[in-house]
Amino acid sequence: MFFNNTNMSIVENLKKIKEQLPANVTLVAVSKTYPAEDVLVAYNEGQRVFGENKPQEMTAKQTILPDDIQWHMIGNLQTNKVRMIIPYVAMIESVSSLRLLQTIDKEAERVGRCVDILFEVHIAEEDSKMGWNTQEFLEYMKSEQWRELKNVTPRGVMGMATFTDNQDIVRAEFRTLSDMFRVLKEQYFAEDSRFDTISMGMSGDWKLAIEEGSTQIRVGSAIFGARNYSK
Numbered sequence: 001m002f003f004n005n006t007n008m009s010i011v012e013n014l015k016k017i018k019e020q021l022p023a024n025v026t027l028v029a030v031s032k033t034y035p036a037e038d039v040l041v042a043y044n045e046g047q048r049v050f051g052e053n054k055p056q057e058m059t060a061k062q063t064i065l066p067d068d069i070q071w072h073m074i075g076n077l078q079t080n081k082v083r084m085i086i087p088y089v090a091m092i093e094s095v096s097s098l099r100l101l102q103t104i105d106k107e108a109e110r111v112g113r114c115v116d117i118l119f120e121v122h123i124a125e126e127d128s129k130m131g132w133n134t135q136e137f138l139e140y141m142k143s144e145q146w147r148e149l150k151n152v153t154p155r156g157v158m159g160m161a162t163f164t165d166n167q168d169i170v171r172a173e174f175r176t177l178s179d180m181f182r183v184l185k186e187q188y189f190a191e192d193s194r195f196d197t198i199s200m201g202m203s204g205d206w207k208l209a210i211e212e213g214s215t216q217i218r219v220g221s222a223i224f225g226a227r228n229y230s231k
Contacts, residue, residue, distance in 0.1 A: 010041045013223045017206075021217075025210055028072050028199075030220030033227045036061045042223065043069065051093070051218050055081040062088055074158075074218055076130050079103040083110075091116040093158045093199050093218075096130045098140060101152065108151035115151065118158040118199055121180060123173040125162045134180070141188060154189070156197030156215075157181050161205060171208055174200050178213035 014029070021027060028051040031039045039050060043066060052058035053075020062071055070090035077094055085092075086107040095101050095117045108115045122131030132140075140146065146154070159177040161170040181198045189195035201209025203222035210217065221227060 007041045010038060010224055011045050013225075014042055014045050014047060017219060017222065020207075022210065024215055026197075026216040028074070028216060028218045029223055030074065030202075030218050031061070031224065032057065032075070032220065034220075034224045036065055038224050039065055039069075049090075051220075053094075055084045058089075059084055072218075082107045086113065086115065087111050089115060091118065091155065093118040094120045094130065096120040096122075096132060101146070101149065105149040105151045113151065114153055116155045116194075117152045118156050118197060119154065120158045121177060123159040123161065123176045125169065125173075131159060138183075141184065144188075153194055156195055156199065157184070158197075158199035160202070161200070161209075167205075167208060170205050171212060174205075174209050174212035174214070181213070 018027065026049060027047070028049050029042050029047050030051040032051070032053045039061060048068060049070045049072060051072040051074040052061070053073070055073070055077070058071055058073065062069070071085075071088060073085060073089055073092045074094055076096070077092065077100060079100055082100070082103050086104070092104060092115060095104065101117070104115060104117060119137065120131040121137055122133060157177055157180060159173070161173040164170065177200055178198055185195060197216050198214050199216040199218065200214045201207075201217040203219050206214070206217040206219055
């Protein structure tokens, strides 16, 4: 592969982040808006888990990139787009409603798969962030209706902190998600070793997230560089 300055930056950034990660933390390289060529640079350096937030973009990349890439859907997913990604997606992190959860289960059954999912919980002060309302989510879990779903495997929780420079706010929100994970683990998944994931932390706050218990971080611009949304 011909290496230009962009390629070298991706390699160096990826190496620097991985050197700082504890062994129990998974890096999801967020490749949204970046070309497939950039994904391949990271892939050739050993990265296998990539995150996208648009089904169309993820599917376009999935069809031309290596088959052993594990694709994570991390963005707001509309129910009518589930069918597009369900044949290949490794994990849907952004399960933010009962309706979406049921749709994933139905579509996974249709193609004969069992798909890993994370419950996205709203932990931020910002209303624009997606996710289950905490109280509604806990009530749903208490009902145990989720046990009727046969084609999804709950793996943990996901959340996004408030976009702010105030680290006390961010830390408190991450701690809220970690506490929720522990409650769920103790009350519903104590015997299920697969329920093991707290997905929180992005390019600007992943170190703080790990301090608060994150086991999966979603990092894009710190690996691939500044995004150009006009493309």
